[in-house]
């Protein structure tokens with residue numbers, strides 16, 4: 001057979017390689033972080049878009065400029081990740097929050113798939129700790145079939161948080177106001193009925209190496225979890241921050257979903273100051289995935305310093 005001239009072969013190769021469609025789907029959303037003997041795996045649940053009009057405490061122009069400075073001032077709202085965290089201590093596998101399931105629409109609810117991609121099954125989880133009872137943190141406790149998503153897990157919620165969402169008098173509220181309370185009762189009720197829902201006093205240890213820390217304001221009993229192994233510490237701090245571009249430089253800015261915005265702002269300011277002083281690592285439910293990093297003092301307020309992708313998980 002007569003061979004083709006070289007330039008013909010090259011042009012065929014170029015044509016062949018340019019005809020394949022570029023992949024558009026994202027890689028699995030999990031990220032490992034070493035903490036002493038523990039392995040922390042960040043699990044991505046998806047993204048919400050939150051308009052800047054949902055925040056208050058600074059002028060609209062100032063907030064827009066801060067978001068634009070991070071290139072996240074988008075017409076549909078600021079992209080806001082939803083993250084959960086798995087702490088593998090060697091003897092326990094503890095899930096910190098459970099994602100949205102289908103409570104926040106079809107673009108989220110990815111925690112179960114990313115948990116499996118990270119090498120775990122839902123049955124491997126023996127403890128779930130919830131930072132607070134908003135749907136993006138607990139809806140993922142229920143499967144699409146209406147059953148417990150983590151059938152072997154004991155679920156732990158702070159006393160104050162459980163009392164607010166699960167025990168308050170619905171009859172004293174408007175029908176619209178009742179909705180998030182009813183949803184919390186439906187999902188947490190699955191674990192209550194199974195005898196695996198537990199309440200703790202804030203400040204208590206949950207399992208060895210995991211202690212609860214009060215961070216009230218966003219909800220009355222919001223709780224962070226201080227995770228420690230071999231002298232290394234990570235604070236899973238729930239919804240201390242929703243918009244990193246705005247609330248690190250201006251910690252006084254609050255979000256509409258705060259139950260008590262003055263307390264939320266005071267808690268955030270005090271926590272940022274202590275984190276900047278101590279230099280411990282943090283994990284935030286709505287910080288850009290994986291949401292792990294450090295907080296430091298900046299000329300104006302504070303600055304978010306995210307972790308790098310590196311081979312630290314041994």
Ligand SMILES: [Zn+2]
Pocket residue numbers: 134136137239285286
């Ligand atoms: Zn949240």
